[in-house]
Amino acid sequence: MATADDIFDEFLDERGHETESQSWEQDYNKKRCPDCEGLHGPEASSCTVCGWRP
Numbered sequence: 001m002a003t004a005d006d007i008f009d010e011f012l013d014e015r016g017h018e019t020e021s022q023s024w025e026q027d028y029n030k031k032r033c034p035d036c037e038g039l040h041g042p043e044a045s046s047c048t049v050c051g052w053r054p
């Protein structure tokens, strides 16, 4: 019988898979956000346009 904690763990696992499947797209020496296609420098850790992060 699944407890609330088990369900929460599964929820986190699924979210982990989702974020894992998405990453920056490379465009020459730039990073491109897969969400809004905004271009960022190679040091960017999150999208400043839409707030997306890998």
Ligand SMILES: [Zn+2]
Binding pocket: 033, 034, 035, 036, 037, 038, 047, 048, 049, 050, 051, 052
């Ligand atoms: Zn973006």
